Amino acid sequence: MQDIRDAILSGDRSEQTYASLTLPETYRGVTVHKDEVDLFEGLESRDKDPRRSLHVDDVPLPELAPGEALVAVMASAINYNTVWTSIFEPVSTFSFLERYGRTSTYAQRHDLPYHVVGSDLAGVVLRTGPGVQKWKPGEEVVAHCLSVELESADGHNDTMLDPEQRIWGFETNFGGLAELAIVKTNQLMPKPTHLTWEEAASPGLVNSTAYRQLISRNGAGMKLGDVVLIWGASGGLGSYATQMALAGGATPVCVVSSPDKADICRAMGAELVIDRTAEGYRFWSDPTTQDQREWKRFGARIRELTGGKDPDIVFEHPGRETFGASTYVARKGGTIVTCASTSGYMHEYDNRYLWMNLKRVIGSHFANYREAWEANDLVNRGLIHPTLSRTYALEEVGQAAYDVHQNLHQGKVGVLTLSPEAGLGVTDEEKRATHLAAINRFRNT
Secondary structure: OOOHHHHHOOOOOOOHHHHOOOOOEEEEEEEEEEHOOOOOOOOHHHHHHHHHHOOEEEOOOOOOOEEEEEEEEEEEEHHHHHHHHHOOOOOHHHHHHHHHHHOOOOHHHOOOOEEEEOOOEEEEEEOOOOOOOOOOOOOEEEEEEEEOOOOOOOHHHOOHHHOEEOOOOOOOOOOOOOOEEEEEHEEEEEOOOOOOOOHOOHHHHHHHHHHHHOOOOOOOOOOOOEEEEEEEOOEEOOHHHHHHHOOOOOOOEEEOOHHHHHHHHHOOOOEEEEEEEOOOOOOOEEOOEHHHHHHHHHHHHHHHHHHOOOOOOHHHHOOOOOOOHHHHOOOOOEEEEEOOOOOOOOOOOOOOHHHHOOOEEEEEOOOOHHHHHHHHHHHHHOOOOEEEEEEEHHHHHHHHHHHHHOOOOOEEEEEOOOOOOOOOOOHHHHHHHHHHHHHHHHHHO
């Protein structure tokens, strides 16, 4: 791996240099083990510790399939799907790998007793498989996490509807929390030239998810002037939704859980912030009963901030804990757009407020290639900035995932893989200087 790292750090990006590098037989990757799926049996979710289940192992380099690329990963990031994988919820991801492995000869590579995880990367292409025309060894790239086969007509209008759609590094193997990764080449996008490796790696999954969920016609289709209620507005997903609302001429109402997180939203430019902890909202009076008086109090607070307006869009991802309130506070004819459900998947709400007020609930999941490309282009143009709060070494990935699991983080948490230190990878210093104040403001605060 040292020769590969040295070539990348030298700045040489010639195709010949990378095509001539000798590939290692093994590489280091962050894994979960199939024989440990019962490790946390009997524990509550909050008590399951990713530091016990995430390992850094030497794993064999798999064969490259047609239409794929082997990428030297300089940096990656933690997403909540890595937390789910590490605590084996809602199911063990080995069930995904087993199912995928039955679909084709090449897919069999993924069905292993270990799972190399991670759904973000920034790095350099080392090799491409047969049939690849667009991407060459030596190109600097980031990857989005949509893996599709596109053999069905269902996926050709929106690839997220492909019957064989999967999230790379979560429902497939050979993910980005590793020194090397295998992706389909239709996952690749140009690395923003003004960002470091760890900055460039951090937006991929959450930025694309927020773009589809909030901006795309497949999601809420936000327009100029909309009032957008954003839960967890300082977090890995919400911080990108907040930036998009501001950049798109909407008015974000940012919901957070601490004064520090409120300050992050204000630093991004948001003026309307609700600290739900300080204001004492308790949407559930007990584990089975929601308190509608709290919904009404919350709605009144939103109207107080907005001059009497209810949200046109509710950007919903906590799930069970907040979904009843989200459905209630959306304006008549408004939209609740939902993904993730990090507080629980079984949502409960009062259907009278949905049906009688002509509201819509839209499910949103990651993004298709076009949406991911457009979201990455917003970053490349400096309209959206990485919200990277801390960067860990590969050996510290268990702690990084634990911090996300326990909501101890702000924004996005990065992980260095091949990069020996933070701050490397910028190739356009002039462009970086133009956006440096914003980059620093978003890096945390």
